[in-house]
Amino acid sequence: xxxxxxxxxxxxxxxxxxxxxxxxxxxxxxxxxxxxxxxxxxxxxxxxxxxxxxxxxxxxxxxxxxxxxxxxxxxxxxxxxxxxxxxxxxxxxxxxxxxxxxxxxxxxxxxxxxx
Numbered sequence: 119x120x121x122x123x124x125x126x127x128x129x130x131x132x133x134x135x136x137x138x139x140x141x142x143x144x145x146x147x148x149x150x151x152x153x154x155x156x157x158x159x160x161x162x163x164x165x166x167x168x169x170x171x172x173x174x175x176x177x178x179x180x181x182x183x184x185x186x187x188x189x190x191x192x193x194x195x196x197x198x199x200x201x202x203x204x205x206x207x208x209x210x211x212x213x214x215x216x217x218x219x220x221x222x223x224x225x226x227x228x229x230x231x232x233x
Contacts (some may be wrong), residue, residue: 119147119154120157123151124150127152130149131146131149166217167217170214171214174210174214177206
């Protein structure tokens, strides 16, 4: 288990029971496990969000690049291409916004329960 989780568990128990941990019947390993799991879950979510952002930025970059055959496209073809690209950008933006809102909801919920 991560040393940071164990240090946090020790600090939590000291806050609750005092420096000597007198009367503590809770296992330090169990508290460490809970903290470690929470840290791992958050790290996994952060990686997924970062990956989504990276993919979204790359896709937007690709979608915003003019097509090689752009000058040869007729007005209807160009309208169709631009419409299709804008739909894809909107879809990506929706996914990024949803992930960001989910993270904010998690942080708000955890903040409310910790106060």
